[in-house]
Amino acid sequence: MGFSLAIHIIFASLGMALPVIIIIMEFLGVRKNDQDYKNFAKKLTLIFLVLFAIGSASGVLVAIELFMLWPKFAVLLGQVAITPMYVEVFAFFSETIFIGAYLYSWDRFKWKYAHVLIAVPVAIGAALSALLITIVNAFMNNPVGFNIVQYVATNDTMITNVHPFAVFTSQSALIEISHVVSSSYFAGAMIILAYVILRLLKAPDEKTRSYYAKALKVTFAIAAIAVVFTIITGIISISSLATFQPEKYAAIEGNIHGGPYAPEMIGGIPSNNSTSMVDFIDIPNMQSILLGGTANTIVPGLDSYPRNTWPPLIVHVMFLLMVSLGFGLGLVFVLVIISQILKKEPLARKLCLYLLFLCAIAAVLVLETGWIMSELARQPWIVYGVMTVEQAGNYSPNILPAAVAILAFYLFIIPFSLMIIKKILKNQNL
Amino acid sequence: MEVLYLLNYAIFAMFICLFLIETGIGALVLFAYNNNRSSIRRYLLPIWGVDGTFAVFYFVNLIATYPTLGGVVYAYIVPVMLGSLFFLLRNVFVSYSEYIGDIKYESVCMKIYGVSTIIMSFIVISVFTSGLSGIGISVSQNTITLNMLSLFFNPFNILVFIALTLIALSIVGSHFKSGLLDKLSYALLPAAFLIALLSVYLYLPSIFSAVLNNYYLLLISISIMLITIALKMRGSKIARYSALIWIFVSINFFGIVQYPYLMGGKLQFTNYITNSASTAAIALLTTVCGSFLIIAMAIFVYVSYFRK
Numbered sequence: 001m002g003f004s005l006a007i008h009i010i011f012a013s014l015g016m017a018l019p020v021i022i023i024i025m026e027f028l029g030v031r032k033n034d035q036d037y038k039n040f041a042k043k044l045t046l047i048f049l050v051l052f053a054i055g056s057a058s059g060v061l062v063a064i065e066l067f068m069l070w071p072k073f074a075v076l077l078g079q080v081a082i083t084p085m086y087v088e089v090f091a092f093f094s095e096t097i098f099i100g101a102y103l104y105s106w107d108r109f110k111w112k113y114a115h116v117l118i119a120v121p122v123a124i125g126a127a128l129s130a131l132l133i134t135i136v137n138a139f140m141n142n143p144v145g146f147n148i149v150q151y152v153a154t155n156d157t158m159i160t161n162v163h164p165f166a167v168f169t170s171q172s173a174l175i176e177i178s179h180v181v182s183s184s185y186f187a188g189a190m191i192i193l194a195y196v197i198l199r200l201l202k203a204p205d206e207k208t209r210s211y212y213a214k215a216l217k218v219t220f221a222i223a224a225i226a227v228v229f230t231i232i233t234g235i236i237s238i239s240s241l242a243t244f245q246p247e248k249y250a251a252i253e254g255n256i257h258g259g260p261y262a263p264e265m266i267g268g269i270p271s272n273n274s275t276s277m278v279d280f281i282d283i284p285n286m287q288s289i290l291l292g293g294t295a296n297t298i299v300p301g302l303d304s305y306p307r308n309t310w311p312p313l314i315v316h317v318m319f320l321l322m323v324s325l326g327f328g329l330g331l332v333f334v335l336v337i338i339s340q341i342l343k344k345e346p347l348a349r350k351l352c353l354y355l356l357f358l359c360a361i362a363a364v365l366v367l368e369t370g371w372i373m374s375e376l377a378r379q380p381w382i383v384y385g386v387m388t389v390e391q392a393g394n395y396s397p398n399i400l401p402a403a404v405a406i407l408a409f410y411l412f413i414i415p416f417s418l419m420i421i422k423k424i425l426k427n428q429n430l
Numbered sequence: 431m432e433v434l435y436l437l438n439y440a441i442f443a444m445f446i447c448l449f450l451i452e453t454g455i456g457a458l459v460l461f462a463y464n465n466n467r468s469s470i471r472r473y474l475l476p477i478w479g480v481d482g483t484f485a486v487f488y489f490v491n492l493i494a495t496y497p498t499l500g501g502v503v504y505a506y507i508v509p510v511m512l513g514s515l516f517f518l519l520r521n522v523f524v525s526y527s528e529y530i531g532d533i534k535y536e537s538v539c540m541k542i543y544g545v546s547t548i549i550m551s552f553i554v555i556s557v558f559t560s561g562l563s564g565i566g567i568s569v570s571q572n573t574i575t576l577n578m579l580s581l582f583f584n585p586f587n588i589l590v591f592i593a594l595t596l597i598a599l600s601i602v603g604s605h606f607k608s609g610l611l612d613k614l615s616y617a618l619l620p621a622a623f624l625i626a627l628l629s630v631y632l633y634l635p636s637i638f639s640a641v642l643n644n645y646y647l648l649l650i651s652i653s654i655m656l657i658t659i660a661l662k663m664r665g666s667k668i669a670r671y672s673a674l675i676w677i678f679v680s681i682n683f684f685g686i687v688q689y690p691y692l693m694g695g696k697l698q699f700t701n702y703i704t705n706s707a708s709t710a711a712i713a714l715l716t717t718v719c720g721s722f723l724i725i726a727m728a729i730f731v732y733v734s735y736f737r738k
Binding site: 046049050052053054056057058059060061063064065067068071074075077078079080082083085086087088089090092093094096097098099100101104105108118121159162163164165394396401403405406409413416417420423424 | 727
């Protein structure tokens with residue numbers, strides 16, 4: 001399941017960012033009457049189609065795995081929080097329908113913007129899909145919409161007082177959505193940016209260079225906007241955990257002990273059977289200040305909770321990795337933008353392109369690390385405070401062959417897809 | 431009869447209609463791709479994505495309608511996962527074929543697509559017939575166990591698969607230049623109907639009795655089939671669509687006579703249906719979002735097929 005999701009989020013991020021880039025490219029092509037922009041939009045559409053086919057199928061696999069591997073969780077989800085997932089199917093539908101319409105209607109409209117407009121529901125559908133699935137995840141982090149006390153008291157059997165739409169109003173949903181959506185746009189745009197940089201570096205002539213340089217500017221601009229939102233929403237997201245999932249917050253920050261005047265831990269690895277942290281530097285009072293604005297803000301600590309509900313402390317290391325890479329990425333973008341303002345033309349310099357290419361790899365790493373950290377830090381819960389992963393899992397040996405087959409299939413399909421995309425792009429000569 | 435039950439069956443029927451078009455095209459791709467290349471691509475390419483999405487729609491609607499049916503669905507985990515893999519394979523190769531830009535590779539990709547679609551179709555039908563009849567699965571007090579061999583290779587499943595394949599071939603026979611298939615397409619529909627009826631008579635006697643008790647549904651279904659054949663014989667293009675309407679209506683009628691039993695009467699749908707609050711929410715969302723979907727589909731059909 002984790003493996004499928006790790007792959008699916010890359011496809012999903014690309015599936016969100018690509019339609020936006022395609023729309024902007026075609027819009028600029030029509031507005032400036034520039035064939036380069038239109039051709040690049042066409043090229044990205046071909047890539048999008050192949051990725052969409054794999055991404056949608058991997059999404060189906062993830063949905064099936066979700067219900068097959070976590071039967072008890074599926075029952076709770078089905079009775080209480082199925083509405084976002086259900087609406088997501090329609091969002092997915094609109095994406096599928098309009099991508100089909102977009103593909104088969106190039107040059108069929110006199111008013112050229114009409115074709116651009118057909119791609120808008122694709123972008124909206126993709127963003128809505130992410131938003132709605134994140135609402136389901138927010139339900140797992142902050143369950144609402146049923147009588148939780150009674151459910152737990154009856155040993156997870158009685159689900160009463162169901163409010164099917166309450167899941168949309170989960171307090172943590174908005175924060176989580178804003179971070180997931182912005183980071184997905186960022187990662188998706190960075191992957192496209194990496195592709196553009198590779199082509200630009202290999203461009204054989206001035207015409208090709210000019211073609212990819214235009215694509216580079218647009219993709220960079222989208223990534224730059226997304227990185228700002230990703231960092232801001234990331235900071236808000238971490239702070240909100242202190243309220244909604246204090247154990248998760250404590251584990252991420254590496255807080256064995258809570259309280260006021262909490263230092264910010266730089267570095268640190270779990271030791272003594274994950275009951276303490278070692279090898280770190282403290283910045284006095286900083287964590288309390290970051291969380292509440294004052295040094296006497298009380299931060300949660302793990303020792304206030306039973307030992308068996310502590311998340312694995314390795315999440316702190318992942319958090320450090322994610323935050324350092326995230327801020328590093330932000331810094332690179334700031335430097336490039338300042339250079340651009342000073343008319344140093346950084347995007348025309350090879351060094352800057354190599355740096356941005358490394359940033360793209362880092363962006364995917366940040367996306368994956370952030371997701372793994374977020375899921376691990378909810379452990380041992382699958383639905384926070386309601387159901388543990390152990391309670392929810394399906395331990396039938398029947399699932400093993402299917403799981404192995406899926407793993408093997410992904411390992412085959414990803415390199416094969418990249419090879420095919422390369423061949424398609426070569427043949428299409430766009 | 432529960433509204434959500436009927437809604438779930440209608441989504442299933444719609445999925446099967448689209449799926450049969452694809453299964454027929456999958457078969458045609460294997461034997462007559464070169465003769466029908468342009469028309470296959472024209473009809474298949476816009477619908478394969480929508481068809482796949484309908485599969486997801488059906489699955490999520492099933493979970494939303496019957497959230498506690500999980501125990502039954504989990505029993506089918508291996509065939510479902512296997513079917514999903516072929517679904518992935520089908521998606522991947524049809525999209526490769528579209529822009530590969532090389533006729534030889536395109537043909538290979540389409541053949542892999544065709545084989546994957548047919549295998550997936552067999553798996554889907556096997557799970558469906560097992561859920562209907564209970565064949566291949568044993569239900570004791572707390573456990574449901576699956577016998578894969580019996581699931582796939584039982585006479586009921588084989589008969590239903592043959593019947594549905596004949597219908598699929600009849601649909602593509604009306605659309606494409608397929609020689610013998612084109613001529614046979616008159617006979618395929620009644621043959622499929624008789625095989626399906628025979629399989630129900632032999633293996634689902636209780637449902638067969640329910641069919642006879644609701645004879646007017648059977649008569650409506652037979653009438654639509656006869657109209658379709660008559661339209662086919664007159665060479666009317668409407669026959670293509672009336673065949674699909676016939677399947678859609680017949681599957682829904684089958685749902686009505688099957689109600690409320692599942693697995694040959696071992697289980698009942700009514701025991702698994704969701705709570706009343708979720709029932710209202712799902713019905714509301716299906717109506718609102720479904721209306722939007724119909725508008726989107728109309729735009730899609732207009733842009734993809736009619737606008738030159």
